[in-house]
Amino acid sequence: MSGSEKRSNLTRRGLLKATGATVGAAALIGGGVLRALGPDEGAFAEEPEDQTKCRVGCCWTCVYCQYEAHVRDGKIVKLSPIEGGSPRGSRMCLRGRSRMRAVYNPNRILYPMKRAGERGEGNWERISWDEAISTIASKWKSYREEFGPRSIAYYWGSGNCAALGSGNFGGLLGRLANVLEMTMVDYCTDMALGYGMARVAGDGMFRNGASLIGNADKVVMWGCNFVDAWWQHWWPLADAMEKGSTRLIVVDPNYSTTASKANMWVSNRPGSDPALLLGIMNYIVENDLHNKEFLLxxxxxxxxxxxxxxxxxxxxxxxxxxxxxxxxxxxxxxxxxxxxxxxxxxxxxxxxxxxxxxxxxxxxxxxxxxxxxxxxxxxxxxLGKYSLERTSELTEVSVDDIRKLAIEESEGEIWNIAGYASQAYDNGAEFGQALATLAILTGTVGRAGSCVGGSWYSFNTNPAFMAPTGTFVNTVPVLSMTDIMDSGQYAGEDYPIKSLFVAAANPMSSGGSSNEILEWWNKIDFIVVSDLQYSDSVKYADIVLPCAHALEVEDVLKGSYYPYVGITEKAVESPAEAKSDSDIARLISVEMGVGEYFEKTDEEYLRELVDESELGLERGITLDRLRVEKDICYDETDIKFYGGVFPTETGRANIYCETVVPRIDWGQELDPDFGHVPTFSLPNEAWPRGEVAKKYPFTLMSHRLRTRWHTGEFENEWMREIAPEPIVKINPSDAIARSIEDNSYVELFNERGHAVVRAIYADDIRPGVLIYPKGWQQCEFKEGGFSEMTSAHCNPFTVNTSFMDVAADIRPWGQGE
Ligand code: SF4
Incomplete structure (x- = not known):
């Protein structure tokens, strides 16, 4: 059985009809229409009598929108924005609108299976749940007996971040890992920004609630494309811009859709953001534009x-x-x-x-x-090292534009918003530290109109729920797994890993350097993957467990752009033998002899997670309230670091960080003088130099599509109709110099791997840059895949995958050795 050979013949008309969308197809595909994907009248048409609706939401690490599922005869017939226009769910995007396609994906994994043939061949034999669980338990028991509890590793991702899901909250599978004292594998993704900012603020610096954005005179967006990636984030800003109260400045190497809406766009060299910030700060200080009162x-x-x-x-x-x-x-x-x-x-x-x-x-x-x-x-x-001229040389931004940016940054109320792109280089933490320091230097933080940072609200659940035996498992970074598998050691201790359990994650595709990952996977005796679809990771599993879709379980979501908690109701039953993460944890726990920690119902656990969470206790948020109110905004006017008070030893921000500790410490070699103040180090590969520049002269960047979120639910045939295959965008001048025709197949390559895709001419891409959309699976490429070319190299402080720090070359397909 192959995971993705069959494709549905549903049409785009099917999508528009089913979602009630009234916008034109050109607007759906193109990037130039400000409100192309906005709410539509049809969504709120009167419900047929035999149709019910319930509140659901996106549980993956996007922005956790809520919306409504319309259900008829036990099937979801439509997902639509929330009637009445809740700011938390009125602007769902194409990915959200079409999300039920994953529920009805004809290639969905419906039964437990064991591998038949070699890993990677994609041949499976259906087995019963009894066989699957007893196989897992007997292997795990023997590993535990011979090698200890750390011999079983648990890798969790962000595929389902609802409270009972196995993503950010941890859920019952996280509880199982703790109870069994397994090895937790840190996925090392998108961690550099918060880590770098925390050097300054004592905690990751996060921006104010989205409803306050109109208080800013300007928003400066760094490596961030709201329009395509975070649609819900874009709307409050678009509204403020339309009112004329707020201007937008975008710093991005490429002319993104968001850059096309900006009042000013600055194209800098990839990986140069920390240098640009240092140059801006230097100009501010040299011209006495810094905020002395705030600094003191x-x-x-x-x-x-x-x-x-x-x-x-x-x-x-x-x-x-x-x-x-x-x-x-x-x-x-x-x-x-x-x-x-x-x-x-x-x-x-x-x-x-x-x-x-x-x-x-x-x-x-x-x-x-x-x-x-x-x-x-x-x-x-x-800062004195970054004169306008030197900064211009490093960043390829004109002296005039650096000066303009510096003046903009020193005047008025500013939201400096960071996406994940600027931190996806080896110097990513330096970017976070420099951005936070700029806000302190100008005093633009702690007010409704001024803040800095990414966009994440945490909802810390009850720790006793996650570790009922009091044991929090040991964490190892995925970027150390090659060494761990070779040596059996981590941080001087034994980690003889024999089994890997993967849930809500697809490391083979979403991690750095899939060929390297495959090497260490192949040293693991027994791999179990729980998934909905035949992802790249499923291909290399020994046992596959069919998990429920988030639309098939009741759960609780946190907000990311507003401080809110929302419910996601069970819209439909799971098909065939698919089971929720909670039920999978329960089944394994009983076989492993720790069933007493998993005896409660999901409802009882949700009460523990919500009612007894810090936030629940402080703000009176309970499951019962959520069931009635559907979403609760717990701080309408949430201002981060209000009044300029920071969670540090002194309550002050650290423009000088006294002790720079690594994000994860395993005794790695560190420069003791590094990171006290923001600095700029050259990226690892994204700054081709020397021999590398001759072999791989391009910087390979990635971006998010409107039609895909990571690799989650890649089996969405409606979205595949709009974006049918992976592509790479290239500036026409680079393409012509390499005899690459528009829309022709090309081979991207570097020393780690290759990918064969169509090349598309794009004037909005900087010369010297290749940019590909994230979220494709190996089966969708002519050959290879983008994940083969990313790198597992990392900065020893940050311990984060530098997805954009990649050098590559490109040639017409068929011209390679
Ligand atoms: S913006 Fe993100 S969270 Fe919202 S509907 Fe789209 S995919 Fe879901």
């Missing part, structure tokens, strides 16, 4: 930094004992233990940072024989 009161800019150790000068360095809380007998020492010290201009002496009347922003001196300078000066030392 809301950051550690005035803290004195020891030049011998690069640590903050503290009270203990001056022989001052820390003041006990409430002790008024000691002056000039804060109640923070071992207080940071500043130079007070008024008293002309060193004092605790919060006791200074007039702290100095700049200055270099000897204190008790220790050479010190302010954190602000440390930052300026680095």
């Amino acid at each position: 009161n809301h950051s550690n800019a005035s803290f004195l930094i020891r030049q011998d150790t690069k640590k903050i000068l503290r009270a203990s360095d001056l022989g001052i004992l820390s003041k006990e809380k409430g002790d008024s007998s000691v002056e000039n020492v804060s109640e923070i233990l071992d207080s940071p010290i500043v130079w007070d201009e008024q008293s002309q002496t060193t004092v605790a940072y919060d006791a200074a009347v007039s702290p100095a922003l700049s200055g270099e001196r000897l204190v008790h024989g220790i050479p010190v300078k302010t954190a602000f000066d440390m930052l300026c030392d680095e």
Whole structure:
């Protein structure tokens, strides 16, 4: 049985009819119509008597829109925006509208199966659930007995991030991994931005709730394409732009759809974003445009930094004992233990940072024989390397445009919004750190009109639910798996991994360098994958479990662009023998002898997850309320870091990061002087130089399609009608120089792999860049696949996959060796 040979003959007309869409096909495909995919009248037509509707939503890591499922005779006949226009679900995109196609995919996995033949051949034999579970349990028991609990690894992705799903919340499969003390594999994806920003803010910096965006005078978007990728995010901004209250500036190497709506578009060299930010900050400081009041009161800019150790000068360095809380007998020492010290201009002496009347922003001196300078000066030392001219040389942005950007960044209320593209290089954390530092330098954070960051709201569920035995499993980064499989060791401890369980994830396609992944997969004795469809990862499994679609279970979603929690109701029954993640966890738990931790019903677990979560307890959010209200916005005017207060030791932002710890620490070699202030390191490959530039002169970038979300539900024939096969976009000047014709098949290649796809001429792509859409599976390529060419190399601090940090070349298909 092959996963994707058969294709449905449903037409685009079928899509438009079924979704009630009234927009023209050209508008659906093209990128130039501002509201092409907006809400439509037909969606709210009166429901036929035999049709019911319920509230559902997208559970993958997009923006968690809610919408309505219309059900007739036990089948979903339509998905439509929420009647009444809830801001949380009135603008679903094509992917959401057509999502039920995955439920009715003719190639859907419906039964448990075991491999028949070699891994990768795609031959399967149907088995019963009893056989599947008893096989898994007997293998796992023997591995545990011989090699210990860490011998079983669990890889979870973002395919289903609802509370009971196995994605971000963890769900019952996460609970199972904890109870069995398995090895948790960190998927190392899209982590650099939050990690870099946390160096400054003490926590990942996230932007304000979307309803506030009209308070910004301007939005500066970095490597982010709202219109195509995050449709729901785009609308509040589009509304604000239409009202004329907000302008948009886009920084993106390529002329994206979002760039086409912008008041200003800046095309920079891929991987140069940190350098551009440093150049902007340098101009701001050199021209005295920085916000001194904010720096002094809301950051550690005035803290004195020891030049011998690069640590903050503290009270203990001056022989001052820390003041006990409430002790008024000691002056000039804060109640923070071992207080940071500043130079007070008024008293002309060193004092605790919060006791200074007039702290100095700049200055270099000897204190008790220790050479010190302010954190602000440390930052300026680095910024000073990025003159307009040098920044222009590095970024390929004109001096004029850098100056304009710097002036824009220093005036008015600003939302600096980051997508995931700018952080998808080895210097991704440097981008996050620099962007956050810019906001501190200009004081544009902590107000309705000013914020900085990505777009994620977390809803931390009850930790006791995830680890009822009190044990949180050990985490290893997927990027270390090659070494772990070779050595059986991680961080100096034994990790003799013999089995891998994959749920809500497709690492073979979504990870870095699929050929490398395949190498370490092939060293694992026994692989189990739970999925809906024949993904690239399923191909290499030994046992496949058919999981339920999110539209087939009741669950709870978090918001990402608004602070809300919403319900996603069970719209229909699962077909054939597909089972929910929760039921799969229950079945395995009983066979593994830990069934007592999985005895409650889904409803009881949802109550535990929601009612007893921090947010639930604080804001009175319960499952019962969600069932009635469907979605609850828990903070209509959510302002991140309100008033400039940050979750750090001092409550201030760190423009100087005293201790730079890696995102995941396994004792890797690290430069102790790196990362105290934002800096710029060259990308690994996306800056072709030397021999690499001769062999692979192009930077291979990726972007998100309107018709696909990662590889989730790639078996969506309606979306495949609009985007039928993978392509690569190339600037015509590059194509002509290589005798590549428009719409012809080409081979992309580098030392890790290749992909054969159609080349499409595109003037909106920078010369020297190739850009491909994400989310395709091996079976959709003529040969190879994009995931073969991505890299598993990573920055040792960030431990994140650098998806855009890829060098490649291109030639007409058939001209290779
Ligand atoms: S795919 Fe994303 S933007 Fe589209 S409906 Fe789902 S959550 Fe919303």
